[in-house]
Amino acid sequence: MANNKAYKTALKRIEDAYEANAEFIFLDSLELTEIPPEIGKLKYLKILWLKDNDLPHLPPEVCELTSLTDLDLYNNHLDELPEGIGSLKKLTNLSLAGNNLTKLPKGLFELKHLTILYLHNNRLTKVPQAIGQLGELRELFLSRNELVAVPAEIGKLSKLTHLEMSENNLEYLPRELANLENLTTLDLRKNPLPIAESILRQIKRPYLLQSVVSKGSF
Secondary structure, eight states, rough: OOOOHHHHHHHHHHHHHHTTOEEEEESSOOOOOOOGGGGGGGGTTOOEEOOOOSSSSOOOGGGGOOOEEEEOSSEEESOOOOOGGGGOTTOEEOOOSSOOOOOOOOOOOOTTOOEEEOSSSSOOOOOOOGGOOOOOOEEEOSSSOOSSSOOOGGOOOTOEEEEOOOOSSSOOOOOOGGGGGTTEEEESSSSSSSSHHHHHHHHTTTHHHHTOOOOTTO
């Protein structure tokens, strides 16, 4: 246990939350390298913040918190996620930004109630076709990864209003982006996209060109 004080602080908060049948717990900014397994006892928990720690992995006990609606793992050292994350069926807000993820588990795409998904500042090289299964998504953040393309299935996210994919290596955009009729923000800055503007015109919302995408941005 690299940081015994942080662990004890987290354990005390978990014990207090258990006694209170708490619906939220904040374990952020503690320099945690591991999470006490007792967290699995918090069956009423809806909001769990674990951001700004040093976690290298997500323990299976977190995947037992099936009442969770909001899980924040921003700015840790995660390089993979357990398949069991698919058990968190009630999640609507999931932040995985600022980690070391190179791939996403199949279980992630079983979270059919997700409305906001933060994946920016990772090391992702591809977005699985299964992204199209997240039909409730309103906001998707993919900036500052290592993406060279996104799948056509992204065009199935009909409720999407906000899509950020800046600072990747995108050379291609699927024409299915034109299906995103509710899209109001599309950030493609700092990508080698020679056909970006023509794709945006197919979306038939030229004001997107005026907001976060402009000539000279790529």
